[in-house]
Amino acid sequence: MEGWLFLLLPVAAASGWLAAQRHYARKYLIEHTHSLRKAYCRGLNYLLSEKTDKAIEAFVDLLTNDFETVETHIAVGNLFRRRGEIEKAIEIHEALIVREDLNAQQQESAQFELGLDYMRAGLFDRAESIFQNLVDHEDSRRGAFQQLLDIYQHEKEWSKAMECTRQLQAMGKPPRRGETVAQFLCELAEETLCSDCEKVSRQWLEEALREDPRCARASLLMAKLEMREGRFDEALQTLKRVESQKSDVIPEIIEPLRICHDRLEKPVGELIGYLGYLYETYGFESAALALAESIRSEQGAGKAIDHMMRVLENNPTLKSLNTLTGFLLEDGAETQREVLIRLDRALDRMYSYVPRYLCTHCGFSGSELHWRCPSCRYWETTKPS
Ligand SMILES: [Zn+2]
Structure with missing residues (x-):
């Protein structure tokens, strides 16, 4: 019996050796993990205290000890990009996407970040092909369309920008900078308007208004087109529509409105009535000033001075004061003339800086x-x- 027990000795030795190996492997793993965790914490602390340089140093250290962790590579690349070191960011992210051990989600994240690197570097063609590929992936879809939208706006590719906007809207996520299909149609209209393709321009504008009936820019451009074609009556109606579309831009309609009235030889009283309504309702100074001009030409400088005094009392501005001094010069006593001339010039100069x-x-x-x-x-x- 005891005779063959010695045969088990090598087995015992081997199992002892294995146990020791397991012990050391475990010890190494614990120590290694512990040191990695410490290095992560150090990097994170630097990040939180906005010491980006030190954070990068800590994370780059990590990369050499922790080649496996994809997320670390992505984060370090992002830090380089944020600090403006685009070449390094590209180098890290490019090295990552060719690795074969990445799962689908990691591959998508790495590609997305590489796309952002290319954008920052101004390599829009490369960024475009990455994001075009990513729109087919559920998780990256929205971000990719948003980036493509930025690229197409930069490249003035309005039709493609429209398509991205539509896609984002369909996802229930409106584009982040207030982009609308109607605005892009207006861009197309402006381009064709400049190259004298008025018919095409009108089609874009009609489409813009169908897309967004409240698009004031489309109305302003349409009025410009109609005035160019001598259709002042239609232009006048188009300009008046702006009030209900976007009252903020009413000051933009005042000058073309005045021109239309002139060309149609309409009674000045009609213009005075409409400008008075705009001023009383919205308080725009440009309406008050145009109104003052109309009052002066219809009723004389004295009435215009009365009107401007009321405007100034409501809201004193340099431009209003400047307009008033102009009327005073026309109507004022001879003794005040020299002072008023000097005041008028000083105000002219001040207004040009506003x-x-x-x-x-x-x-x-x-x-x-x-x-x-x-x-x-x-x-x-x-x-x-
Ligand atoms: Zn701004």
Whole structure:
């Protein structure tokens, strides 16, 4: 019996060796995991305290010890992109998407981030092909359409931008910067209007109004088209529609409205009535000033001065004061003349510095109306001030 027990010795030795291996492997795993966790926490802490440089250092350290973790690679790439080091971000994300051990979701995330890197680098063609591929994937669909929408707006590919907008709307997620199909149709109309294809331009505008009956820009462009074709009566009706579409842009209709009235030789009283209504209802200074001009030409500078004094009492602005001094010069006593001339010039100079339009989203100001703010790129946030 004892004779063959020694035969078991190698088995015992082997099982002892295995147990030791298991012990060391477990110990290594625990220590390794512990150190990885510590490194993650260190990186996260740097991120939370906005020390991006140190966070990147900590996470890059992690990459060398933790090649397997896809999420870490994605995060480090994103950090590089956020810091403006696009080449490094691209390098990390490109290396990731060719790996064969990624599951479908990881592959999608890595591709999405690489697409964003390309966008930041201005490589729109490459970004476009990535996002076009991602719209077929449920999880990335919405984000991909939003990115494609940005690309097509940048490239002024309005028809494609429209398609993305429609897709996002169908998902119940409106585009993030207020993009609308009607605005893109107006862009197409403006392009054709510039190249004298008036018939095509009209078709785009009619489509824009069918798409969004409240699209004031389409009405303003339509009125421009009608005035160009000498159809001032129709233009007048089109301009009056703007009030019910978007009262914010009423100041834009005042000058073309005045021109239409002139060309149609309508009684000035009619224009005075409408401008008076717009001023009383909405309080736009431009309506008050146009009204003052009409009153002056119909009833003389004295009546225009009365009107401007009331406007100034309601809301004193440089432009109103400037207009008033103009009327005073026309009507005022000879002794005040020299002082008034100097005052008028000073005010003219001051007024030229006042921005006419202001973006309600980012505060960008300028001298012309942008339907898409050049600064924050939001749509329909720029308003006459
Ligand atoms: Zn803006």
